[in-house]
Amino acid sequence: MASKRRSILPGFGLTTGFALTYLSLFVLIPLSAIFLNAMAQDWQSLWATISSPRLIASYKLTLGASLVSALFNALFGLLVAWVLARYDFPGKRIADAIVDLPFALPTAVAGLSLTALYAPNGWFGRYLGMLGIQVAYTRLGVLIALIFVGLPFVVRNVQPVLEDFDLQVEEAARSLGATRWQTFARVIIPALLPSLLTGVSLAFARALGEYGSVVFISGNRVFETEIASFMIMNKLDQHDVPGATAIATVMLIVSFLMLLAINLLQARSRRYMETS
Amino acid sequence: MAHRRPRHETTGNKITRWTLIAAALLLLSLFVVAPLLVVFANAFDKGLGGYWSAITEPDAQAAIRLTLIAAAAAVPLNTFFGIVAAWSISKFDFPGKNILITLLDVPFAVSPVISGLIFVLMFGLQGWLGPWLEAHGIQIIFAAPGIVLATMFVTVPFVARELIPHMQAQGREEEEAALVLGASGLQTFFRVTLPNIKWSLLYGVILCTARATGEYGAVAVVSGHTQGGTNTIPLHVEILYNGYDSTGAFAVASLLTVLSVATLIVKKLVEGKSTES
Numbered sequence: 001m002a003s004k005r006r007s008i009l010p011g012f013g014l015t016t017g018f019a020l021t022y023l024s025l026f027v028l029i030p031l032s033a034i035f036l037n038a039m040a041q042d043w044q045s046l047w048a049t050i051s052s053p054r055l056i057a058s059y060k061l062t063l064g065a066s067l068v069s070a071l072f073n074a075l076f077g078l079l080v081a082w083v084l085a086r087y088d089f090p091g092k093r094i095a096d097a098i099v100d101l102p103f104a105l106p107t108a109v110a111g112l113s114l115t116a117l118y119a120p121n122g123w124f125g126r127y128l129g130m131l132g133i134q135v136a137y138t139r140l141g142v143l144i145a146l147i148f149v150g151l152p153f154v155v156r157n158v159q160p161v162l163e164d165f166d167l168q169v170e171e172a173a174r175s176l177g178a179t180r181w182q183t184f185a186r187v188i189i190p191a192l193l194p195s196l197l198t199g200v201s202l203a204f205a206r207a208l209g210e211y212g213s214v215v216f217i218s219g220n221r222v223f224e225t226e227i228a229s230f231m232i233m234n235k236l237d238q239h240d241v242p243g244a245t246a247i248a249t250v251m252l253i254v255s256f257l258m259l260l261a262i263n264l265l266q267a268r269s270r271r272y273m274e275t276s
Numbered sequence: 277m278a279h280r281r282p283r284h285e286t287t288g289n290k291i292t293r294w295t296l297i298a299a300a301l302l303l304l305s306l307f308v309v310a311p312l313l314v315v316f317a318n319a320f321d322k323g324l325g326g327y328w329s330a331i332t333e334p335d336a337q338a339a340i341r342l343t344l345i346a347a348a349a350a351v352p353l354n355t356f357f358g359i360v361a362a363w364s365i366s367k368f369d370f371p372g373k374n375i376l377i378t379l380l381d382v383p384f385a386v387s388p389v390i391s392g393l394i395f396v397l398m399f400g401l402q403g404w405l406g407p408w409l410e411a412h413g414i415q416i417i418f419a420a421p422g423i424v425l426a427t428m429f430v431t432v433p434f435v436a437r438e439l440i441p442h443m444q445a446q447g448r449e450e451e452e453a454a455l456v457l458g459a460s461g462l463q464t465f466f467r468v469t470l471p472n473i474k475w476s477l478l479y480g481v482i483l484c485t486a487r488a489t490g491e492y493g494a495v496a497v498v499s500g501h502t503q504g505g506t507n508t509i510p511l512h513v514e515i516l517y518n519g520y521d522s523t524g525a526f527a528v529a530s531l532l533t534v535l536s537v538a539t540l541i542v543k544k545l546v547e548g549k550s551t552e553s
Contacts, residue, residue, distance in 0.1 A: 015364035033397040083300040104536035108510040113311040209387030211493035223347035223545025
C-alpha cells in the first residue's frame with residue numbers, strides 16, 4: 001500500500017496535467033456531445049423515441065439476456081476459477097490462457113464464428129437442430145454470445161482471491177467439524193462474494209453495451225432479437241441522428257449507474273481484503 | 277496477475293476433483309475453444325489457394341492498410357498516454373484521482389456503437405463542427421480520419437490499465453532511492469521504472485494493438501460502410517460475410533484471430549517473467 005506522505009518523485013504536475021488534458025480532449029468532450037445533443041432536443045419527441053414498443057422490447061431483451069448471461073457466468077466462471085486456482089492437470093496453462101480469448105478476440109470475429117457454430121448446418125447447430133433447439137437467430141443466440149464475452153471478467157476477478165485464500169482458515173473449519181460442503185458454503189463463498197459480485201457486475205455491464213458479437217448470431221429480428229446497441233445503429237442507418245442520440249442517452253445513464261455500483265463493490269471488497 | 281502454483285491439493289477427493297476439472301474443460305471447449313477453431317476451419321474451407329486469394333485481393337489489402345494506419349496512430353499515442361497516466365495515478369495521491377480513473381474507464385464501459393456516435397455528433401453533417409468542416413472541404417465522418425479517431429477513443433484505457441496495478445504494487449522506494457542518489461527524473465524513469473514495467477508494458481501494447489485492429493462497432497458507425505475507401509479489416513469481413521462469401525470472411529478474420537491468440541501467448545510469457553523477478 002502506498003503511503004500517504006508527500007511523494008518526492010518528480011513530474012506530478014506534468015503527468016497529471018497531461019493525463020487530464022488527454023482524457024478531456026479524447027473522452028470527456030466527445031462524451032458530453034451526447035448529453036448536450038440530447039438536452040437540445042425536443043423532450044416530447046425524445047420520449048416518444050425511447051418509449052416506442054420496439055425499443056421497449058429491445059431494452060427488455062438487452063437487460064434480460066445480460067442478466068441471465070451474467071448469472072450463468074457466475075457459476076461457469078466460479079467453476080473455471082476454482083479448477084485453475086486449486087488443481088493441477090495437464091493443459092492447465094493453455095486452459096488458463098484461453099480464458100482471456102473473449103477479451104482479445106475482435107467482437108465481429110466472435111460474432112461470425114458463433115453464428116457459424118450454431119447455424120443450422122454448423123458444428124453445434126446441426127445436432128441441436130435434431131433436438132429441436134434453434135440457437136442462431138433466436139434469443140438463445142444472444143445469450144450464448146453474451147456468455148462468451150462475459151466469462152473472463154468473472155474468472156479473472158475470482159481466481160486471484162482463491163489463489164490467495166488462506167488454507168488455514170479452511171483447515172480450521174474442517175478440524176472444527178465442518179463438512180467439506182459446509183466449509184465451501186460458509187467459509188469460502190462468503191470470502192469470495194465481493195470479487196464474484198464485482199466480476200458478475202463487470203460481465204453484466206459489458207453485456208449491456210455489447211454489439212459486434214451479438215448482431216450476427218441474433219439476426220436482428222424486429223421485436224424478437226434486436227438489442228439496444230443495434231437500435232442505435234438502426235436509427236443511424238435511417239439518418240435519424242436525434243433518435244440514435246436519445247437511445248444512447250438511456251444506455252449511457254444505465255452504464256454510469258453500473259460503473260458507480262461496481263466502484264462501490266470494489267471499494268467494499270478492498271475493505272474486506274484489508275480487514276481479513 | 278502473477279501465476280502461482282497451488283500450495284496443495286487437498287480440496288475434495290479424487291472423484292470430485294476430476295469431475296470439476298472435466299466439467300470446466302468441457303464448458304471451456306464448447307464456449308471458447310470451439311469458436312476459435314471454427315474460424316480456421318472455415319478460413320481454409322477452399323484450401324490454401326482460396327485463403328491466399330481472399331487475403332490478397334485489392335479490397336482486403338485496402339482494408340488491411342487502413343487498419344494498420346488506424347493502429348499506427350492509436351497505439352503509440354495511447355501507449356505514451358498510458359505511461360504518463362500510470363505514473364501520475366500510481367506514484368502520487370491527489371484529490372480527484374478516482375474521477376481520473378473513472379474517466380479512463382469510460383471508453384471501455386460504453387457501448388462501441390455509442391463511441392462511434394460521439395464522433396458523428398461532433399464531426400457529422402448535423403454535428404457541432406460539421407458545417408465548418410464541410411465549408412472547408414474536410415471530411416472526417418465516413419472517411420479515414422473518423423476511423424482513426426474512433427479507434428483512438430476505444431483503445432485509450434488498455435496500456436494505462438495494464439501498467440497501473442504493477443506500478444502501484446512496486447511502490448516508490450526504488451525511484452526515491454535513485455533520485456536521492458542524484459539521478460534526474462527522466463534517468464530515474466528510464467533506468468529504474470521502465471525496466472520494472474517493461475513486460476506489462478509489452479502486454480499492454482499488444483492488447484491495445486489487438487483491440488485497435490479488431491474494433492468493429494465504433495468503426496462501423498463512423499465508416500458509413502462503403503466498399504474500398506473506408507473499410508477496416510472487421511468491416512471488410514462483415515461485407516464478405518453478408519455477400520455470402522463465408523470462406524473469404526473467415527480467411528480475413530483469421531488474420532485478427534492470429535493476433536488475438538498471440539496476445540494470449542504474450543500474456544502467459546509476461547506472467548512467467550514477472551514471477552521470475
